[in-house]
Structures are given as C-alpha cells and as structure tokens.
Amino acid sequence: MPFVSIGGITLHHRVIEGTAAARPIIFINSLGTDFRIWDDVVARLAGEMPMLVYDKRGHGLSDIGGGVGSIDDHVDDLSALIDHFGFDKVVLCGLSVGGMVAQGLYARRPELVEALILSDAAHKIGTAESWNSRIATVERDGIEAIAAGVLKVWFTPDFHANRAAELAGCRNMLTRQALPGYIGTCMAVRDADFTDSARRIAVPTLCIVGDQDGSTPPDLVRSLADLIPGARFEVIRGAGHIPCIEQPDALTALIRDFVASLPSEKHAHG
Numbered sequence: 001m002p003f004v005s006i007g008g009i010t011l012h013h014r015v016i017e018g019t020a021a022a023r024p025i026i027f028i029n030s031l032g033t034d035f036r037i038w039d040d041v042v043a044r045l046a047g048e049m050p051m052l053v054y055d056k057r058g059h060g061l062s063d064i065g066g067g068v069g070s071i072d073d074h075v076d077d078l079s080a081l082i083d084h085f086g087f088d089k090v091v092l093c094g095l096s097v098g099g100m101v102a103q104g105l106y107a108r109r110p111e112l113v114e115a116l117i118l119s120d121a122a123h124k125i126g127t128a129e130s131w132n133s134r135i136a137t138v139e140r141d142g143i144e145a146i147a148a149g150v151l152k153v154w155f156t157p158d159f160h161a162n163r164a165a166e167l168a169g170c171r172n173m174l175t176r177q178a179l180p181g182y183i184g185t186c187m188a189v190r191d192a193d194f195t196d197s198a199r200r201i202a203v204p205t206l207c208i209v210g211d212q213d214g215s216t217p218p219d220l221v222r223s224l225a226d227l228i229p230g231a232r233f234e235v236i237r238g239a240g241h242i243p244c245i246e247q248p249d250a251l252t253a254l255i256r257d258f259v260a261s262l263p264s265e266k267h268a269h270g
C-alpha cells in the first residue's frame with residue numbers, strides 16, 4: 001500500500017515512474033484537497049520524469065498530526081519524504097499552501113531543490129482576520145458552511161456552468177477533509193510569511209496563476225515573482241485557483257517547458 005510512516009506521521013503518496021535521466025518532481029496539494037488534484041497533469045507527464053504526489057498532513061488519507069498546524073510541520077513531512085525516497089535533488093511543484101511548503105523546504109534545505117514551480121501561491125496569503133473568521137465558521141458549522149464560497153474561488157464561472165460532475169466531485173473532496181486537518185492548515189497559512197525568504201531564492205522559479213484566481217489573484221502572484229530573483233511569471237487563461245484541474249493542458253505545457261529549460265545535467269537529455 002502507498003503509505004509511509006515518518007516522523008510519527010503516516011503519509012499517503014503515489015510514485016509515478018519516469019526516465020531516470022530526469023529530476024523527480026514532487027507535487028504538493030492545496031488546502032481542502034488531496035493528491036488527486038494532480039491526476040490530469042501527472043497523466044500527461046507520465047514517462048517523462050519521475051513524479052511523487054502525496055497528501056499533505058491533515059488531508060486525504062494522511063495523518064492529521066497533533067497540535068496547532070504550522071508550515072514547519074508540513075516542511076518536516078516533505079523533508080522526511082525526500083530523504084525516505086533517497087532523492088538528492090528535486091523539482092517542487094506546490095499549489096497554494098503547497099507552494100508555501102515548497103518555499104519553506106527551500107528555506108530550510110536549499111541543497112535539495114533544483115527548481116520551484118509555485119502555482120497560485122504567494123509569500124503571504126490572506127490576512128489573520130480572514131483566516132480566523134474562516135476557522136471560527138468551520139469550527140462552528142463545518143466545512144459545508146464555506147464550501148460554496150471556496151468553490152467560487154477555486155473555479156471560474158465557466159467551470160461552474162459546464163463541468164457539473166467535476167464540480168460536485170471537488171465539493172465532495174473539500175467537504176470530506178478532516179476538520180482538524182483543515183483547520184490546522186488554515187492556521188499554517190495564516191501564520192506563514194515568506195516575504196524575506198522569497199528574496200533569497202536562488203534556483204529557477206516559475207510562478208503561475210489562473211487569470212480568474214479569487215484566492216491568490218494575478219497581482220499577488222506577480223508580487224511573489226517580483227520578489228524572487230529571475231523568477232518567471234505566467235498567467236493561465238480560463239482558470240481559477242486550481243489550474244491543475246481546470247486547465248491541465250496549459251499547466252502541463254508550462255511545467256514541461258520550464259523543466260526542459262533547467263540547466264542541470266539531469267535535464268540535458270532534452
């Protein structure tokens with residue numbers, strides 16, 4: 001079974017084999033989702049590069065973990081996973097809070113990171129007030145109470161109008177996350193600020209955003225890209241906060257092109 005227990009936490013993951021000549025990419029999911037959000041991207045990249053997807057703690061089939069949630073806990077898990085699989089260097093692709101976890105891993109263990117792909121992520125997301133209000137609502141009324149609002153920022157009006165089955169499935173994914181895991185991750189996002197460390201990122205970085213992202217809008221993601229020396233900034237048209245579900249072709253093309261541009265020997269095969 002695709003589970004590993006490290007640092008007292010059991011993490012659910014999936015390894016997708018790819019050519020050993022390419023660096024592995026690790027995909028990190030966002031708040032209220034599990035690793036299935038990457039399915040359509042991983043299917044398109046299959047065979048090109050090794051990939052690892054995992055449910056970050058508190059989500060999917062991974063453990064919730066104890067105590068108050070912090071980005072450091074998520075970084076601990078990712079760091080331990082990289083060691084567990086024996087990767088010497090990886091490309092990290094994180095969505096939203098997943099992009100914060102990627103920034104945190106780079107800040108702690110930069111030698112492990114060849115490049116960063118930060119999708120709909122920022123150095124700081126939301127305000128303490130907005131997160132405290134969300135936490136209070138879900139503590140009182142459950143994730144159901146915020147689901148309609150969250151789905152509005154996740155997906156465009158076009159997705160809502162034309163992809164009813166996927167919308168319903170994503171709603172199930174959101175509302176079925178464990179409440180303590182969801183709340184812990186809200187706390188982690190609330191307390192995270194990578195403004196200073198973003199300025200010190202010294203690996204190739206691609207910042208991507210959906211043009212209709214209502215959570216980390218294009219201007220915010222652009223401001224992250226502006227902080228990171230040499231970062232590339234790309235907008236995906238017709239996407240909200242989760243381009244890997246809404247526009248997997250466009251996201252995959254950006255990932256493929258970015259990875260092919262990396263200077264390392266591992267990618268020299270083209």
Ligand SMILES: O=C(O)CC1=CCC(=O)O1
Binds near residue numbers: 096097098189215
């Ligand atoms: O669910 C949301 O509101 C969007 C989001 C913020 C951080 C994250 O990971 O997702």
